[in-house]
Amino acid sequence: MYKNTLYKNTTSVRIRYNETDQMGVVYYGNYASFLEVGRTEWLRSLGTTYKLLEESGVMLPVISLTCNFKKSAYYDELITIHTILKKTPTVKIEFDYEILNEKNELLCSANTTLAFVNAATMKPTRCPEYILNKLTKNTTTQDK
Amino acid sequence: MYKNTLYKNTTSVRIRYNETDQMGVVYYGNYASFLEVGRTEWLRSLGTTYKLLEESGVMLPVISLTCNFKKSAYYDELITIHTILKKTPTVKIEFDYEILNEKNELLCSANTTLAFVNAATMKPTRCPEYILNKLTKNTTTQDK
Amino acid sequence: MYKNTLYKNTTSVRIRYNETDQMGVVYYGNYASFLEVGRTEWLRSLGTTYKLLEESGVMLPVISLTCNFKKSAYYDELITIHTILKKTPTVKIEFDYEILNEKNELLCSANTTLAFVNAATMKPTRCPEYILNKLTKNTTTQDK
Amino acid sequence: MYKNTLYKNTTSVRIRYNETDQMGVVYYGNYASFLEVGRTEWLRSLGTTYKLLEESGVMLPVISLTCNFKKSAYYDELITIHTILKKTPTVKIEFDYEILNEKNELLCSANTTLAFVNAATMKPTRCPEYILNKLTKNTTTQDK
Numbered sequence: 001m002y003k004n005t006l007y008k009n010t011t012s013v014r015i016r017y018n019e020t021d022q023m024g025v026v027y028y029g030n031y032a033s034f035l036e037v038g039r040t041e042w043l044r045s046l047g048t049t050y051k052l053l054e055e056s057g058v059m060l061p062v063i064s065l066t067c068n069f070k071k072s073a074y075y076d077e078l079i080t081i082h083t084i085l086k087k088t089p090t091v092k093i094e095f096d097y098e099i100l101n102e103k104n105e106l107l108c109s110a111n112t113t114l115a116f117v118n119a120a121t122m123k124p125t126r127c128p129e130y131i132l133n134k135l136t137k138n139t140t141t142q143d144k
Numbered sequence: 145m146y147k148n149t150l151y152k153n154t155t156s157v158r159i160r161y162n163e164t165d166q167m168g169v170v171y172y173g174n175y176a177s178f179l180e181v182g183r184t185e186w187l188r189s190l191g192t193t194y195k196l197l198e199e200s201g202v203m204l205p206v207i208s209l210t211c212n213f214k215k216s217a218y219y220d221e222l223i224t225i226h227t228i229l230k231k232t233p234t235v236k237i238e239f240d241y242e243i244l245n246e247k248n249e250l251l252c253s254a255n256t257t258l259a260f261v262n263a264a265t266m267k268p269t270r271c272p273e274y275i276l277n278k279l280t281k282n283t284t285t286q287d288k
Numbered sequence: 289m290y291k292n293t294l295y296k297n298t299t300s301v302r303i304r305y306n307e308t309d310q311m312g313v314v315y316y317g318n319y320a321s322f323l324e325v326g327r328t329e330w331l332r333s334l335g336t337t338y339k340l341l342e343e344s345g346v347m348l349p350v351i352s353l354t355c356n357f358k359k360s361a362y363y364d365e366l367i368t369i370h371t372i373l374k375k376t377p378t379v380k381i382e383f384d385y386e387i388l389n390e391k392n393e394l395l396c397s398a399n400t401t402l403a404f405v406n407a408a409t410m411k412p413t414r415c416p417e418y419i420l421n422k423l424t425k426n427t428t429t430q431d432k
Numbered sequence: 433m434y435k436n437t438l439y440k441n442t443t444s445v446r447i448r449y450n451e452t453d454q455m456g457v458v459y460y461g462n463y464a465s466f467l468e469v470g471r472t473e474w475l476r477s478l479g480t481t482y483k484l485l486e487e488s489g490v491m492l493p494v495i496s497l498t499c500n501f502k503k504s505a506y507y508d509e510l511i512t513i514h515t516i517l518k519k520t521p522t523v524k525i526e527f528d529y530e531i532l533n534e535k536n537e538l539l540c541s542a543n544t545t546l547a548f549v550n551a552a553t554m555k556p557t558r559c560p561e562y563i564l565n566k567l568t569k570n571t572t573t574q575d576k
Contacts, residue, residue, distance in 0.1 A: 017472070017482075018171045018465045022164040022219055028350040029162055029324070032317025033450045040449070040508070050449075051508040054310075061360070062316040067353045075166055076472070076483040161328070161338075162321045172494040173464025177306045180461070184305070184364070194305075195364040198454075206460040209499045216493070220328070220339040306459045310452040310507055317450055363454055 006139050008084040011041035015077045025072035031108055032065065035097050038083035039112070042095070046134045058128060059117045060093070067110040077101055088135070089127035091116055150283050152228040155185035159221045169216035175252055176209065179241050182227035183256070186239070190278045202272060203261045204237070211254040221245055232279070233271035235260055294427050296372040299329035303365045313360035319396055320353065323385050326371035327400070330383070334422045346416060347405045348381070355398040365389055376423070377415035379404055438571050440516040443473035447509050457504035463540055464497065467529050470515035471544070474527070478566045490560060491549045492525070499542040509533055520567070521559035523548055 002008065013034055021027040043050050053060065073079055084096040097110040118125040146152065157178055165171040187194050197204065217223055228240040241254040262269040290296065301322055309315040331338050341348065361367055372384040385398040406413040434440065445466055453459040475482050485492065505511055516528040529542040550557040 016465055017165055017468050018173055020166040021161055022166065022168045023347055023349065024166045025349075027162045027320075028353060029317055029320025032315075032320065033448055036317070036449050049508060059311055061311065061313075061357070063357050065316060065353070065355045065357075069349070069351050069353075072349070076481060160321055161324050167491055167493065169493075171464075172497060173461055173468070176459075176461025176464065177304055180305050193364060203455055205455065205457075205501070205504070207501050209460060209497070209501075211497045213493070213495050213497075220337060305453055306461055308454040309449055310454065310456045312454045315450045 002084065004086045005142075006085045006088065007042070007046065007135055007142060008082060009038070009042040009045040010080060010082050011038060012078050012080045013037055015073055015075050015079065017075055020075050023072075025074060028067070028069060031067055031069075031099065031110065034079065034081055034099060035065075035083075035095075035110055035112055038081035038097055039095055039114075041081075042083040042085070043131075046131070046138055048131065048134060053128070053131075054119070056128070057119045058125060059119050060114045061117060062112050063092070063115050064113045065110070066112075067108055069108050071101070071105055071107050073099075073101060073107050079107065085135075089116075089131070091124045091126055093127060146228065148230045149286075150229045150232065151186070151190065151279055151286060152226060153182070153186040153189040154224060154226050155182060156222050156224050157181055159217055159219050159223065161219055164219050167216075169218060172211070172213060175211055175213075175243065175254065178223065178225055178243060179209075179227075179239075179254055179256055182225040182241055183239055183258075185225075186227040186229070187275075190275070190282055192275065192278060197272070197275075198263070200272070201263045202269060203263050204258045205261060206256050207236070207259050208257045209254070210256075211252055213252050215245070215249050215251050217243075217245060217251050223251065229279075233260070233275070235268045235270055237271060290372065292374045293430075294373045294376065295330070295334065295423055295430060296370060297326070297330040297333040298368060298370050299326060300366050300368045301325055303361055303363050303367065305363055308363050311360075313362060316355070316357060319355055319357075319387070319398065322367065322369055322387060323353075323371075323383075323398055323400055326369040326385055327383055327402075329369075330371040330373070331419075334419070334426055336419065336422060341416070341419075342407070344416070345407045346413060347407050348402045349405060350400050351380070351403050352401045353398070354400075355396055357396050359389070359393055359395050361387075361389060361395050367395065373423075377404075377419070379412045379414055381415060434516065436518045437574075438517045438520065439474070439478065439567055439574060440514060441470070441474040441477040442512060442514050443470060444510050444512045445469055447505055447507050447511065449507055452507050455504075457506060460499070460501060463499055463501075463531065463542065466511065466513055466531060467497075467515075467527075467542055467544055470513040470529055471527055471546075473513075474515040474517070475563075478563070478570055480563065480566060485560070485563075486551070488560070489551045490557060491551050492546045493549060494544050495524070495547050496545045497542070498544075499540055501540050503533070503537055503539050505531075505533060505539050511539065517567075521548075521563070523556045523558055525559060 019030045080100045082098040099108040163174045224244045226242040243252040307318045370386040387396040451462045514530040531540040
């Protein structure tokens with residue numbers, strides 16, 4: 001999965017009580033917010049934030065989501081989210097994810113595609129240059 | 145609880161799987177969204193909507209919340225939400241709620257106070273006249 | 289999408305305030321709970337419930353999820369969820385979904401695969417006979 | 433608020449995108465999960481966990497909740513949750529909370545009462561001795 005990685009980040013989240021359901025495990029829909037945390041921290045580690053991106057008039061709605069659930073996550077576990085970019089963003093940006101538990105077992109592999117949208121016109125727009133620049137710079141750093 | 149009621153409305157909600165937690169019951173924090181459904185339908189039954197209120201430039205954030213939890217709610221139950229207004233709204237509007245299960249058992253009694261806020265200035269504003277008018281008209285209708 | 293349908297059901301959900309995010313639209317992760325409502329009502333329309341299934345010792349965790357988001361859903365909209373079964377369930381059951389807004393515009397097409405699991409042993413198990421029987425009976429009814 | 437404190441803990445949470453609503457601020461119902469994080473970390477800092485408490489057959493449902501909302505919380509803010517115990521737990525345990533933003537402004541003050549329940553009998557039970565002991569020990573430590 002990590003082949004052809006341009007830039008990756010790893011972060012972690014502790015499972016909250018409200019994220020479980022009566023099956024005693026994390027509700028499948030809550031993984032969407034973990035993926036969001038993953039790409040939020042991916043962008044922060046690159047040296048900018050999604051908050052700044054939005055404030056600059058660019059929104060980034062999710063246009064597709066795929067999740068494969070392998071094992072259950074449990075209350076109070078500290079899960080690890082790997083967020084991986086493999087392709088240079090264009091008008092879209094695609095992330096692969098792997099979520100692991102404390103025993104390093106794969107809980108979920110996922111993929112999302114998001115679209116850069118100009119908030120004023122609601123039209124598609126290209127990935128901002130400053131993100132592409134940070135990406136070029138950091139990709140080199142991670143390669144070392 | 146229904147004494148001195150100016151206007152009340154009753155609506156129902158079916159408990160969703162994701163609203164349960166690993167205790168096998170509805171997570172306490174999810175009652176906030178049931179209260180929101182209650183006051184949304186209260187306003188709709190009065191002949192307007194919260195959506196229209198927001199579009200007219202008035203927001204209605206919650207400034208206080210109290211919930212007393214008496215019994216648990218379970219997955220797939222159809223719960224009933226009674227939303228009651230007792231005092232004429234000013235710059236604030238206060239609702240009392242009772243949430244009951246299918247056996248008519250009281251699950252939760254609650255109270256919220258919300259503030260009318262001008263979205264442009266973010267300053268407090270008075271309850272719009274058209275809501276007060278609808279309230280006067282409908283109060284009379286409910287009294288009959 | 290409706291080709292080769294064995295059994296389908298249609299239900300609707302009104303968007304709640306807490307399901308929106310600061311982009312002003314429904315947060316993508318909340319669609320998972322709409323799909324859950326879809327298949328819950330699909331099973332109810334067949335003459336049984338997911339609650340009964342769980343009480344009989346069979347759980348049905350989601351093992352894969354795919355969503356394609358076409359248009360945004362907004363607060364207070366009444367969305368329609370079509371839930372479609374195309375293949376006879378085995379140890380797995382696969383649903384296709386289409387979610388539409390009040391203008392009949394497609395908001396999201398989705399697919400989930402769920403696994404029948406024996407709650408006592410946590411091992412895969414086959415779809416219960418009574419569900420297969422109801423399916424056979426109702427499929428015929430829908431064909432007429 | 434910190435007068436008569438027996439034991440307090442401070443933890444922090446970064447606001448997630450899905451916790452905002454279309455008003456552009458954190459949805460009021462989501463504070464319930466922040467309070468849960470607060471008391472989870474309060475118990476962990478005492479040297480045990482809520483997970484272990486549940487595994488020992490004791491559940492701790494919330495029986496009352498009060499929140500006063502002073503200011504809004506925003507996406508990506510790192511909020512601080514102070515969780516304060518003032519009274520020795522009996523069959524109930526009561527927490528006070530203060531949630532602050534990065535500018536140290538008070539966002540929300542809250543109070544919850546939870547009941548110790550024997551999971552086998554579903555009857556009220558007293559706060560386990562080992563928690564009372566940890567409390568006595570740690571109270572002294574915090575006083576120094």
